[in-house]
Amino acid sequence: MEVWVMQKNILIVDDESITRQGIKKTLESWTNGNKEILVAPNAASAIDMFKSKKIHLLITDIDMPEMTGLEMLKEIKRIGQLPVVIIISAYSDFSYAQEAIELGVINYLLKPINKQKLIEVVEKALELEEKRKRVSMIEKVVDDRLIHIKEDEKLDGPIEKAIKYLDSNISNQINLKEVARHVHLNPSYFSVLFKEQTSMTFSEYVTRIRIQKAKNLLLTTNLTVSEIAEQVGYNTPKYFIKIFKEYENVTPNRYKVK
CATH class of the missing domain: 3.40.50.2300 (Response regulator)
Structure with a gap:
């Protein structure tokens, strides 16, 4: 890099x-x-x-x-x-x-x-x-809600394990069933437990950690938006830009220079 x-x-x-x-x-x-x-x-x-x-x-x-x-x-x-x-x-x-x-x-x-x-x-x-x-x-980069989750000492073992797994594999295509299987829980139960303990859905958490990693790459590297999209687990730059703008109210390129 x-x-x-x-x-x-x-x-x-x-x-x-x-x-x-x-x-x-x-x-x-x-x-x-x-x-x-x-x-x-x-x-x-x-x-x-x-x-x-x-x-x-x-x-x-x-x-x-x-x-x-x-x-x-x-x-x-x-x-x-x-x-x-x-x-x-x-x-x-x-x-x-x-x-x-x-x-x-x-x-x-x-x-x-x-x-x-x-x-x-x-x-x-x-x-x-x-x-x-x-x-x-x-x-500029840190997401306060993610920090709050990672500082929470009351997380159950499976959810804590799931979060570590997500953080390590965020550049890959990841889904709820895969993570539930990794922590040995039924997907439906895992989904409910995850939201109960983190106050956000599984998909929102995944999006937030992808956006946080993307912001860090935008500010510290010369990678293109397409390269960053790939590194944070998005198949297409267009979809990455759409999601990024929804969360940050600016495009990735605009975020880099604002």
Whole structure:
């Protein structure tokens, strides 16, 4: 399976060309081409970039003409992006600290900027961005109803065994009779017992674990929708897309980029 790794984009915003290009040169040397380093001479240009590209780390001057760094951060937040932010300034009196923290600022550098200090701060910022991404991904993928079932210590042995079997074989064509046979129960009785203990039908549970696995694959791999449909047990991409949209209110492709 090919794991999809998104390149990190770093945007530097400063109206002083020397500072802007100096930071860019330092970071390009440090990243050795592994990250895209972008620059903008003012807040308006930066906002335009945010509208067309995902920015993971923003390094911005706080004191710029026409629109300050904090005003820019409010606008960026309004359009739906929440990068990790490092603020740079020529002044040590940073009186907007609380407001800045609320807008995503995690560190503050004074001009002139020490190259080693810059790299240290950027490394920590990217580590934080990665942690935030992982938390966000977990929240996006996890089905609360499935978590509740798997944390339930009162499940009978056969139902617990059935759930483990389903989780291990979800990419296969699976049906109630097969699972009932696996746990040595009559299919009709198994169906009633399953719903009684999980508060959902057998078919709903199967669909939910397939959708959860599909969401994880959509966010972490470069697999096509057809390939994902096959890996989560659907015969045709068309039917997979239909079921996915019923549960998530968006198509798989739209889910991947939303």
